[in-house]
Amino acid sequence: MKSDFVKAVILFLILSFTIVSCGKKTDSANTISISGAFALYPMAVKWAEEYKKINPEIQIHISAGGAGKGMTDALSGMVDLGMVSRSVSAEETEKGAWYIAVTKDAVLPTINSSNPELKELQLKGLKKSDFAKIFLTGEFTEWDKATGGSSKEKINVFTRSDACGAGEMWGKYMGKKQEDIKGTGVFGDPGMADAIRKDKNSIGYNNIIYIYDINTKKKHEGLEVIPIDINENGTIDPDESFYNTIDDIDKAIREGKYPSPPARDLYFVSKGKPLNKATTDFLKWILGDGQKFVKEGGYVELPKANINEELKKLN
Secondary structure, rough: OOOOOHHHHHHHHHHOOOOOOOOOOOOOOHHEEEEEEOHHHHHHHHHHHHHHOOOOOOOOEEEOOOHHHHHHHHHHHHOOOOEEEOOOOHHHHHOEEEEEEEEEEEEEEEEEEEOOOOHHHHHHHHHHHHHHHHHHOOOEEHHHHHOOOOOOOOOOEEOOOOHHHHHHHHHOOOOOHHHHHHEEEEEEEHHHHHHHOOOOOOEEEEEEOOOEEEOOEEOOOOOEEEEEEEEEEOOHHHHHHHOOOOHHHHHHHHHHOOOOOEEEEEEEEEOOOOOOOOHHHHHHHHHHHHHHHOOOOOOEOOOHHEEEEEEHHOO
């Protein structure tokens, strides 16, 4: 039987937009509104579900729409918390953005599991410069040029059409911004995963939770990950091979083996330090007991030292 968490993700994939309400509406003091990053959305839903069990009087509204929307909504005061899956800029802090890290994840280069060069890609991986020639300059237009293999099939590049942390982090990894990434634009992580699943010659990038099934720990049917040749020696060494299960990639992120970016912290952001007690209590719970649900949700727990630093911001 699928968990409530998985059901929530499936519902989101169907509707592409959802609001999760926990408890009956009482008053604004007991209501928390959240919007933003697709990357943090599933984990926020899980936290809201678990928090309701011990605080049934609290109502939490959650909607996804990209990190850019989360930041805009938070700074405009439309929501109590914005979900942001990239670093917060100095310009945003000058506008009053207050932020707190709550978990970690990463963006992975994604392809179709029927890719004609899959074996070559799994054996050799791709270097950072190879990804740049696909996503930025367009120098690699067929798969054989990227892999040294034999397939003359065209590389079909997908990118995100919404302002998102995944695009920002993937662009930053290659030394650029999301706006510099070429390709057909698709909305949201679910849209990206679906586009790649339907096209054997596709390439894109996804947050971990949209690539792996948290129940089986394996990749979703139709999706594969391109290993990154981090040391650029032309082969994927044993210490670079950590994509088989969600536990493997989470461990690599926790140990600092997966490059940062695209590994990153995920944040809740507000316009100034939250004044609503319901909001601050929820954040304190997330950084305390709420961390025990992080691994179950397919994310990476914050190190204890980081949690203590984040708690200081609330206290």
